[in-house]
Amino acid sequence: MTTRDGVTLRANVWRPAEGKAPTLLVRHPYDKDGTNGSATDAVPSVLSFVNAGYAVVMQDARGAFESDGDFTPKINEITDGEDLMVWLTEQDWYDGTVGAYGASYLGMTQWGLTLGDGPGLKAIAPTIASANWYSGLWYSQGGALSLSVVTWWNAMMYGNEEQRALEHGISTDDSALLQLRGAMLDPLALNEPTPVASHPVLGTGRWFDDWLTHPDFDEYWKTQDWSARIGEVTVPVLATGGWYDLKVHEQVADFVRIRTHGGTEEAREKSRLVIGPWDHINWSGSFPDRHFGILAAGDRAPSHIEFFDEHLKGTSPETPTPRVRIFVMGIDQWREETDWPLPDTAYTDYHLTSGGSANTRDGDGTLQLEAPTAEASDEFRYDPRDPLPTAGGALLPNLPGLVGPVDQRVVDSRPDVLCYTGPVLTESVEVTGFVELKVFVSASTVDTDITAKLVDVFPDGRAINLCDGILRLRYRNSLSEPELMTPGQVYEVTVPMSVTSNVFLPGHRIRLDVSGSNFPHYDRNSNTGGIISSEALEDMVVADTTVHHGGVRPSRLVLPVIDR
Template sequence: MTTSIRIDHDVPMQTRDGVTLRADVFRPDDGSRYPALLTRTPYGKHGYFHNDFVSAIAAAREGFAVVIQDTRGRFASDGDYVPGIPEGDDSYDAVEWVASQPWCDGAVGMYGASYGGRVQWEAAIAQPPSLRAIAPGIADASPINWSERQLKGAVMLEDTLSWLAMMVVDIAARTEAGGGDASALRAGTARAGTDLDGLLRHLPLRDALPPALGPAVEQFGTVILDPLPPGARPSDLLWNFERVAVPCLHSGGWYDLFAGSTFIGFGEMRKGGGSSAARQSQHLVCGPWAHNRSLPPYQGGLNFGTAAGSTPTGSTPAWAAHLAFFDRYLRGRDVHLPGVRYFVMGADQWREGDDWPLPGTQFTRFFLASRGNARTAAGDGVLTRDAPGTQPPDRYIYDPHNPVPTTGGRLLFTGKRAPGPLEQGRVEVRDDVLCYTTPELTEDLEVTGPVILHLFASTSAVDTDFMAKLVDVYPNGAAFNIAEGLIRARYREGIRSPKPVVPGEVTPYVIDLAQTSIVFRRGHRIRLEVTSSNFPLIDRNMNTGNPFGVDSEGVPALQAVYHDDRYPSYLELPVIPAGAR
């Protein structure tokens, strides 16, 4: 381990079209050549020298050169920033520029979280010769923004607007530096900071966006706020993994908004990566984390213990995985690197596996049941392994003007609400939330893998939403969210096949709650919540069938959830047998 580190700021690089991008470079100060780690960010390289995935100083002390570059049109880099513009060419040029530097031995790996993961997929698809490995963290599996929910037809409302406001800050600064007037942008971001809830509740929503964020809406609108951007092709729904021919380390979190994407990328690369070597060199690490560069052992209202995340005195689990990964694929070292390393909540410990879902997983059906009154946690809704007989459906009114409030879950930290597990009491007392709960468990039950709800439901509207949330109920009655998912009714057959609902007709829905790993402890109960809103995380479906953001008034909808021998709604849980742990 080296002790002397050299840091060079704003090192310039020219792209193929003559634009200057700038980077900070951290490296051992001994004149030798080292493998390099490159990350590219639109959020300002000045704040990226340390995060819980990779610390530039720690990596340099381990014998890597670390390059942190502002992307085109952001902060220290020249050019124009256009949201959604492909980053492949710039990333290709950056990789080859890094490889050509006198302090690099020619081997380049990439790392980075969120947007920094997107640019890695684009770089790997472009196939720069010097790129040896990538490590996309908490990243989307699709070129389409926010694909976890957006590909279900919904808009991640608070995340989108708070993210826009954050991005506009640098746009305003650059506008002023060029002599332009950014007063409208400044006013808009100020409102987003002081009255975000008022902005989110404004109807029609599209009328609120231009005065709030000015010309940024023209740039961002069609990229972010439409379920499927104009001109999108079927091949755009996922990255072109067949062109990715390098090893990958996929990092995710159970409370990350891309909790499903991490596993999609891992599975697609193992199945159809661009080379046999790449398919055999896929690795995944997933902890009890949210969408953030900081990965502490606590999220929301729970602490998962010191092993779960970063501590003031120790290495982080994510950095340990990155170091082993780059040691193997950039240096050729023989280090222990499992196929899958995952954190089991409840047991609060790390485990390893060779594949995902884990071999031996028992996909177990838990049927929804009631006597017709599953509304609220005090209702008669039951989650049972017994197949249903003749039962009445559960009904509730979804009023878009009185939506269920977002309470924890998979959301960005840029808004006002906290991500992660939070107590669900204020949600479960509502008359528009159905709750189906198991009896107290007589033994521990591990659930590790994909969670799917098969729901039979009807609505009085031509379009509506159905939301599902998996909850851990403690012996004292406290209820903490574990996983969540949704479906927008008109997109039930896919984002490219919108189809109105026939009011009153019983319709099957498949709701993907993505992935999780938890031991439901003896004495706890497992609960499923079913409702039709999660606001302001998800935009309110106004039940009209109109495009996003144009309605001034919504229409209340009568919803019915069926669970009988003809329409057996059930939650499929990936149960790990006790002997397989």
């Protein structure tokens, strides 16, 4: 097909041999010939949809693989999606109804379809995707650069561009391609160079520069924030994600937005949410340090087909589909819910306290329901030259020990980790929902980071991370308007810790880990208050951070407790 500005975009089409059919669209930059889905992937196989009576159109995005033009992330997706919808109306096999599905970037392009002019669009099914590209992907909810995914994804995409240039005769120099493909063999090494803005592999002159030039949530990002436009979405959304996926916080928030602000009653009432114990790549529910059982995996085709049958074919399911279906970790079971947040959520404060030595898992930090009257504090030192290594969480690339549930004993003996541990439980405690830390902090520098991690401590000593977050303290009041700190002054701040669902079983303990870095998940804070991406390691300074608690400074972990 040809776009309104004369660019040819190419697609693969699967369809029933005869007659008209409802159509499902997939638009992405990852090669239409190599991403057909399967029962074990994030998205169902193409053939499962064709066998259910659908046509499937899988299109390479502008500037990707076989499509012409230049690729720039997200910029052309709304208009190119509109042009694809126009092309569909010219096909004699198209019955006038269309849906869309796909994971990650493929989910983002679906949000683009809902914001464009597409009268035949009836439903979308974005998987592990969010509408906000700032706090939902490239930066954290607390303003830190999501370094490991930024370097890995850009090295992959720049490599694809270089390969395409060679194949199309645009270039004959393969040196950049060899460097980028070589870097992907050890993607963690991509995070070491400083200044990040002068990266020796990623170079300069493309969109990587733009992302680093705009560390604040400014107009550059606001124009790309489609979550602010969810009120324009008029079709139902089937959102599927994972508790250890890097986009889960914003994806669940998008579901809340469509439920409360969707542009039609159908969008508000018919949208669905499914969250399992998965990360961005691993959909088996099995990780080196945690296995969630055979129920964790499963083919997503039935739920997708049932959803599209209802909204594209008008076929109501025999049994009403639950609005929310979540995998509850701990008990390792699927459960159906009427809404999100769960209507019976009780946000409960777990107060931090200690004798002044909460450092390491063997320290004296505790969590308790009663607010301590005595004031106390704990200190740790964050050195950018020795940041706390990432051990699990919601990030990319998908490497063992880096992503997902990981035993925290690999890092919690370091003195720059404060551990606040609750008593051994005699009864189960369920935590399902958004988690946050409200904490009083001071630092020796004008800027630094606070990280917070929710941990399930097993009777055998394993300490498995559930969710976590980071706050760059210059963004304590606003992601758009940074404010440096006064060294030594105490501030009350909120650290967003994403979302989870877990039952802490009898014999287990609830733990909060606090530190000043999580590298390479997030970039090092230089602690100088300057433009971090432009600073070399030798320019960075050490920060001594104090966590205050008790008395008039009631630092507390806020957990969404479900008591049934």
